[in-house]
Structure formats: C-alpha cells, structure tokens
Amino acid sequence: MAPWTNWAGTEAAEPRKVVTPDSIGQIVQEVEHAVAHRGTVKMVGTGHSFTGISAPVDTMLRPDHFTGIVSVDRDAMTVTARSGTPLHVLNAELGRLGLSLHNMGDIAEQTLAGATSTGTHGTGGTVASLSAQIAAFTMITGHGEKVTASPTSFREIFDAGRIGLGALGILTEVTLFVEPLFALEAHERPMTWDELLSTYDELTHEHHHVDAYWFPHTERVMTKTNDRLAELDGLLPLSRWRQWLDDEFLSNTVFGVLTSVGTHAPRAVPRLNRISGNALSERSYSDISHRVFTSQRRVRFKEMEYAVPREAGLEALREVRRVIGASSWLIGFPIEIRSTPADDITLSTSSERDSMYLAFHVPAKADHTTYFAGVEQVLRGFDGRPHWGKMHTLEADDLAKVYPRFGEFLAIRDRLDPERVFTNPYLQRVLGD
Ligand SMILES: Cc1cc2nc3c(=O)[nH]c(=O)nc-3n(C[C@H](O)[C@H](O)[C@H](O)COP(=O)(O)OP(=O)(O)OC[C@H]3O[C@@H](n4cnc5c(N)ncnc54)[C@H](O)[C@@H]3O)c2cc1C
Known part of the structure; x- marks a missing residue:
C-alpha cells in the first residue's frame, strides 16, 4: 500500500521521504531543505479529503506529534491547540476544561489543521465552519519564517490562512474561540x-x-x-x-x-x-x-x-x-x-x-x-x-469567477510561498500554478 492514501481510498501518493516532526525547528528545517533542493513538503491530516489536496509529492510531514491543547485564555474565551490535534481529542480535552466549540461538521476524525484548511463546516449557528471559529494561528511560511496571524496582526494572512488549502504554510498552532460547555x-x-x-x-x-x-x-x-x-x-x-x-x-x-x-x-x-x-x-x-x-x-x-x-x-x-x-x-x-x-x-x-x-x-x-x-x-x-476537500472538476479560471477575492489569495500565496514548496497537482489545478 502507498504510504499515503485518503479515507475514501480514491487517492494515493508515494512521497520520497516521510518525517514525523516533533518541533517547529524540524518543520523549518524541512521547509528550508525543500527550498534549497527545489522540492516540496506537505503536512497531511488524516486524509479525510476526497481529493488529492493533501497528497504529498517529495516530503510528507505526519502530524502525529503535533497534538494537544497548549493554552487556555478564559478571559478571551480562546483555546490554542497544536495543529495536528484530531477533533475528537480536542473535544474530549475541551470537555474536561468545561469548554466547547460553537459548531462542528458531521464527524470528528479530522485534524484541526486539515479540517480548517479546507473550510470544514456544519450547519446553522452564528458561524458554521471551524475556520470561522479561528481567533489566530501560527504557521511556517515557504521562507521558513514563523508568522502568527490574527485580526490585529497580519490581517490579510489571517483572512486567507484560515482556509489556506495547505498552500500558504504549515500550521503549527491554531487558536479557537470557545464557549462554556453546552x-x-x-x-x-x-x-x-x-x-x-x-x-x-x-x-x-x-x-x-x-x-x-x-x-x-x-x-x-x-x-x-x-x-x-x-x-x-x-x-x-x-x-x-x-x-x-x-x-x-x-x-x-x-x-x-x-x-x-x-x-x-x-x-x-x-x-x-x-x-x-x-x-x-x-x-x-x-x-x-x-x-x-x-x-x-x-x-x-x-x-x-x-x-x-x-x-x-x-x-x-x-x-x-x-x-x-x-x-x-x-x-x-x-x-x-x-x-x-x-x-x-x-x-x-x-x-x-x-x-x-x-x-x-x-x-x-x-x-x-x-x-x-x-x-x-x-x-x-x-x-x-x-467544497475544497470534496470532489469537483473546477480549475483556477472557473474558481476566480465565483470567488471575488481569488486574486487576493493568489497574491498572498506568491508572498508566502514564492518557490511553491507547498504545492501538489491538486493545488496546481485549482490555483493555476
Ligand atoms: C466521512 C467524512 C465526513 C465529512 N464530513 C464533513 C462535514 O460534515 N463538513 C465538511 O465541511 N467536511 C466534511 N468532510 C471533509 C473533511 O472535513 C475535510 O476534507 C478535511 O480537510 C479533512 O481533514 P484531514 O485532517 O483529514 O485533512 P487532509 O484531508 O489530510 O488535508 C486537508 C488539507 O489540510 C492541509 N493540512 C493538513 N495539516 C496541515 C498543517 N499542519 N498545515 C497546513 N496545512 C495542513 C493539507 O495539506 C490539505 O491541504 C468529511 C469527510 C469525510 C471523509
């Protein structure tokens, strides 16, 4: 079996190298290595996307050591978790803290970064997607730099990176708005x-x-x-x-x-x-x-x-x-x-x-x-x-017509990943290169 397949069994990839980083330094090192060797690096989730959006080409980073809640701010009612935390683990940890997410999709198997990077959503509520519950995130860009984005810091990166398609950087931590357990x-x-x-x-x-x-x-x-x-x-x-x-x-x-x-x-x-x-x-x-x-x-x-x-x-x-x-x-x-x-x-x-x-x-x-x-x-x-994680046949030109801010996303991608170290065939199709 290929080292990477998706949940539906419709996509498979054989990356050249598989790494399970346990520090930000190791992620930075892999990004810098990819830049230096004109290669690619991709952090995967649990493969619950129905497309090849997370299919790795050269280096695949597994999220297994990037899990768990890092901090809780009860005044701001936010929780910061490592990006690879599976949602069911996050829910259990939040429950122990007497806290809860506002809304969820149909399952809780996905990782926090995977789910938010494709706009995973539920129904109703004041916000439906997990991405819209993000208060801030930290990512490693295609320059190997660590950036923390929020509504008050790097606003345009915050807007794009909450549904970043894995194209803008490697998320290491995500801060979510939470509510008292309900x-x-x-x-x-x-x-x-x-x-x-x-x-x-x-x-x-x-x-x-x-x-x-x-x-x-x-x-x-x-x-x-x-x-x-x-x-x-x-x-x-x-x-x-x-x-x-x-x-x-x-x-x-x-x-x-x-x-x-x-x-x-x-x-x-x-x-x-x-x-x-x-x-x-x-x-x-x-x-x-x-x-x-x-x-x-x-x-x-x-x-x-x-x-x-x-x-x-x-x-x-x-x-x-x-x-x-x-x-x-x-x-x-x-x-x-x-x-x-x-x-x-x-x-x-x-x-x-x-x-x-x-x-x-x-x-x-x-x-x-x-x-x-x-x-x-x-x-x-x-x-x-x-949906970015589900099957469709659209390409960049089609998508530009239904997303008024499509050009803005492409410009941020040019800024954060000029060498395209995070790319793969799916992203080339939907983003145009
Ligand atoms: C049975 C089933 C039920 C589902 N139900 C719903 C639903 O109710 N609502 C809904 O909207 N969707 C639903 N989905 C879709 C699913 O939520 C998304 O496809 C989600 O992206 C899967 O998360 P994952 O952890 O498996 O990520 P993957 O599919 O592995 O990856 C998705 C994207 O995240 C990126 N990524 C992962 N980790 C990082 C990181 N650390 N930094 C940067 N990028 C990263 C990957 O590169 C890729 O681009 C469902 C899917 C399945 C199979």
Whole structure:
C-alpha cells in the first residue's frame, strides 16, 4: 500500500521521504531543505479529503506529534491547540476544561489543521465552519519564517490562512474561540419532500442547526434539528443500544449493505432508498454538543458538495431533483442539505454570502462521473462554490469567477510561498500554478 492514501481510498501518493516532526525547528528545517533542493513538503491530516489536496509529492510531514491543547485564555474565551490535534481529542480535552466549540461538521476524525484548511463546516449557528471559529494561528511560511496571524496582526494572512488549502504554510498552532460547555437537544424526524421545501426557511429560523437528507427517487426526507439547552443536567442521551441500532446498524451497516446491493443491482435503488428512508424513524435525545453534532461514518463513499447563495438554495435543490428525475442515474445515497451564515474568509465557500450546501455521495467503488458532472453543471448555474476537500472538476479560471477575492489569495500565496514548496497537482489545478 502507498504510504499515503485518503479515507475514501480514491487517492494515493508515494512521497520520497516521510518525517514525523516533533518541533517547529524540524518543520523549518524541512521547509528550508525543500527550498534549497527545489522540492516540496506537505503536512497531511488524516486524509479525510476526497481529493488529492493533501497528497504529498517529495516530503510528507505526519502530524502525529503535533497534538494537544497548549493554552487556555478564559478571559478571551480562546483555546490554542497544536495543529495536528484530531477533533475528537480536542473535544474530549475541551470537555474536561468545561469548554466547547460553537459548531462542528458531521464527524470528528479530522485534524484541526486539515479540517480548517479546507473550510470544514456544519450547519446553522452564528458561524458554521471551524475556520470561522479561528481567533489566530501560527504557521511556517515557504521562507521558513514563523508568522502568527490574527485580526490585529497580519490581517490579510489571517483572512486567507484560515482556509489556506495547505498552500500558504504549515500550521503549527491554531487558536479557537470557545464557549462554556453546552448541550443540544436533537430531534430527528422523517418528512416529505414538499414539507421540507415549504418549511425549510421556517425550520432554519426556529432551530439553531438544521440538517436534512433527501432520498433520491422518493418523496422521503429525514431532518435533524438541534437546539441549545440552558442546562447540562437531566440530559437524555441515546441509550447505547438505541445508538448502536440507529447509528451503527441502521445508518452504517444496513445502509452499507443497501448501498453495496445498490452498486451491484442498481435497478433496485429506488426501492432500497424507500427502505432506508423508512428505516430511520423519529427520535429525540440530548447530549453534550459534539456528541450530537458528530457520528461515526463506516460506509466508505465519495462526495461532492457545493455551496450556493442561500436565497437560491431551494431553487437549486428543486433543479437538482428535476435533473435527477430526467436522467437514468440511480442514486443510493441521500443528498445532504445544510445552511451556513456568511463569513469573512478569503476563499471560504461562505465568503460574504449566506449559503446553502448540497452534498452528493456514491459508494467509494461506484462510478460517480456522470452523476457528479450532471449536478455540478446545475450548481455552477447558481454560482456554486465547491467544497475544497470534496470532489469537483473546477480549475483556477472557473474558481476566480465565483470567488471575488481569488486574486487576493493568489497574491498572498506568491508572498508566502514564492518557490511553491507547498504545492501538489491538486493545488496546481485549482490555483493555476
Ligand atoms: C466521512 C467524512 C465526513 C465529512 N464530513 C464533513 C462535514 O460534515 N463538513 C465538511 O465541511 N467536511 C466534511 N468532510 C471533509 C473533511 O472535513 C475535510 O476534507 C478535511 O480537510 C479533512 O481533514 P484531514 O485532517 O483529514 O485533512 P487532509 O484531508 O489530510 O488535508 C486537508 C488539507 O489540510 C492541509 N493540512 C493538513 N495539516 C496541515 C498543517 N499542519 N498545515 C497546513 N496545512 C495542513 C493539507 O495539506 C490539505 O491541504 C468529511 C469527510 C469525510 C471523509
């Protein structure tokens, strides 16, 4: 097996050298070595991106020794952690300190630097992405210099580097805004397509976080709304048995079997989708926030996700459904629908606009090309911006049209990494060189 592969098993690389640095000095040394030898160096995360964004070419740096919380500032309500900290470790350490992140995506396996470098986001809240929860970060630039950026120091580097795509430097520490530990009450319930579309605006207005899954070829939708609780007492987490049944068995195992049957007998997909949609029943539970936001994903899949302007989101979703209905594609995975508030990060999918995210999945071994290309065309018609860690076919020229600050990011990259020591084929494609 290649020394580096991604989670989906769709990307692999054989870097010339693998180093697990345990000091900033060692990272600087590797960057200087790459500059001197016209080579490249890349710090990887856990490979949860569906693209080759973290694929190393010459030297691969593993993050394993760059983990853990470094300091806590209870006045500023910030926590500084090493960049390679896995999110589930961060959540556990924050929990022990009585602290919590404001919002999270669907899983907690990724590293802090990996997740923030691609704009990993959840849904709802006052900020949805982890990147928008960053208060400051420290990175080693392509000159081997250590820079700490924040809203008051190197502001333009701060704006670009919160979603830096691994193209601007090697993050060593990230400071995040945190909150006192809080709990969420989740309510999951099935509804119809029409009900979702007619109540979506209301739902997102009334609840802190709304996540919806539409099962293609059916009228079936599952929605999950999460609301903050005032107290940490009296929580009603899912019993272990119920958690196992719903998350491990129904959502992963049965779903895995269904998707694998769907891969081999695609004609059965619409009926299987009705079975999956019906198997997930209504339930409510309450728990510490990260246990409600995230779950385990064992079924391997490939994913494409686009952000479109929030006000056009439902129309884009309707158009996606029309295109699927008019096609011969048989889609076994639900389409995930989330919304995020605007942020001020240079290359954020939510940069300066409230957004709706539509995410498309196929089993890891299935052919995604016509399905993803078909919906991608629809979403591009709505000024869609692809998630940086998920599959898409756009190149620098296309991306420049949907990101007003694209040129600003390129200029900062020229400044911080003129020799392109952090580059790889994915970055060459999306950034133009
Ligand atoms: C099952 C699954 C569920 C997911 N759910 C969500 C979700 O809910 N929401 C969402 O938005 N995304 C989601 N994603 C996407 C995922 O969060 C991103 O792709 C994320 O980047 C993965 O983090 P990683 O640690 O695996 O980083 P990698 O994929 O390994 O790397 C990502 C980028 O980070 C860079 N990087 C890593 N470490 C450093 C460093 N120290 N300094 C500088 N750059 C660095 C890499 O070079 C690369 O450019 C999901 C992915 C999977 C597989």
